[in-house]
Amino acid sequence: MDAETFEIKAYPEMWQELGMDVARFDKMRLMLGEIYGKTFLSQQNRPVRMAYFDQTIAEIHGGRIKELLAAKAAGRPVIGTFCVYIPEEVVLAAGGICVGLCGGSQGSIPDAEKILPRNICPMVKSAFGFKVGRVCPYIQVVDFVYGETTCDAKKKTWEILDTMVPTYVMEIPQMKNESDRTMWLHEVKEFKARIEELSGKEVTVDELTKAVRVMNDKRRALQRLNTLRHAKPTPISGKDVLLIEQIAFYDEPVRFAAEVNELCDELEQRITAGEAVPSKDAVRIMVAGVPMALPNWKLHHLVERAGAVIVNEESCIGTRYYKDLMAEDGQDMETILTDLTTRYMNIDCSCFTPNDERIDQVLKEFRESQADGIIHYSLQFCHTYNIEEIRIREACAREGIPYMFIESDYSPEDVGQIQTRVEAFLEQIRG
């Protein structure tokens, strides 16, 4: 595949059946293909094993959708989510499929703004707009959406989204006290009951244990990838790793983990051979902050075009998704659900207060990734990350870590300013 000829495959008949706005979606498909070609396929010296992930993008609106439709036809529930707090293990154990829904595109924001207020998070607007405009096959396919209460924009949007697609809401605590853990365990049990009701199938200890292993394996593969990219020089671009982290949210988990491991084998060989992407002396940047949902590649593209390389994403679409494994040896349902609750309570989202463990985690990942500086990335109107940024900034100042904060959205208007700021940050690091 090359940048000129790359195309995302079209499935107009299937899209028609899914009730989509086919004419408009087809234009979006062409645009996405072009951007993908320019952003990814024009990179030099990519690992050969990236071919699977390129192929996954080429089939993003077809191949995977067919799999989801086939699962539905076989009576398996397909569930759409927007957050790393939704315990996928439970869905898998019930024979279902969990997909992270789209929310990283400027294209669907005007649709959302017909209904929602303009000054809320672009990720919420983008996701909602995909349903309003009927321009995302995933949200058309899902049986229902499982939302959560990690921010105000989300939890109130679910009420409106529910009028278009059945939307359930899981309550996420905001503190980590004993009472919060009890409440969260209760919510996990409610979630399991709801999934069992929808799939018409009881989740057994055996199936849940199997699902836990599948998810742990997937997370181990991503951990392995992240450890390998930390090598100096790094064997893979930040853009490519971000892409894989994004695909992790919708691909079939067993196949995905196998492909990531194949890629890791290749990266090990590259490290032994001293092969570097992009160059041995490239400035290494770690990104921390909010998730970058598909196809939000804006910051990575600017940083890597300026000659630096991104070596870590401390983000929900990044380490926050895979840094924690869970115990696999629970013998009864109560123990497994308690282990699961413990695992998910370790996630250090800024919606929690206090959230000191995230400050430590950022510093730990900075050291492990051998980065030269940190860019904290927040979306506009994301109050919790925008305010927590102050504490990250202070920690970096204390540790003498070069640091920059970027607040942005999905529009291209601020690309010039961000480019200047990124280049100046790199100049500052190079001294």
Add this chain to the structure above:
Amino acid sequence: MFVGVDLGSRAIKLAAWQGGQLVDFKIKESGFEPHRLVQEMIQEYEPCSVVATGYGRHLVKEYFAYEVITEIKAHSLGVHALLPEATTVVDIGGQDSKVISLGNRGQVVNFQMNDKCAAGTGRFLEIMATSLAYSLTEFGPAALASDREVQINSMCTVFAESEVISLKNRGIPRQHIARAVHASVADRILSMLNRVGYGATIAFSGGVANNPCIVEMVRRRLDNVHVIVPENPSIIGALGAAIEAGRA
């Protein structure tokens, strides 16, 4: 000889550097084909090397393979060469405003830059001047001569313009409104200075440093800080680029 070009949003600036001295400079309006204009402006010099900065830096890199540096580094180098005592740079150009904290060798230690809106930039002042029927050269002195405090609350260009219109329609003389516009920009600069932190000497650069009212208002808002403006503040970016050309 070393040449620096600064392709800004409103003007293209050129500085020629030789033997550790600024030997010549030029300022022209950007026009529609900035790379051609740069070529014309450079023609009469025979530079050993050229470094470009400013918004159009990547365009000339593409055409002429010049090395590029950001405006942030360029202004730091330029200010440090002319005013080595400066520890902080305030650079307000056509569409950007920046506050840069300098290390003792003139290197960038920290910086802040406005985000995508025009608030607190030269463009903001230009729009307000137009709506009060002042030319840009009259605008600052007129505001400085006013002796009455009127408040403009909005930093957003669009909202501030409607505030200006409503003040006009309340019969408030335009020089007082002009003063309020300048005060709002000075407040914005102060908040950026407070975010980055500043030392004992602040140097102003960029086109807006030619506006005496902005400089004076910032000066009055700071205690025990020396606020200085180099001669020809608009060419500081080009000068920094020329110095970089000499170092390479």
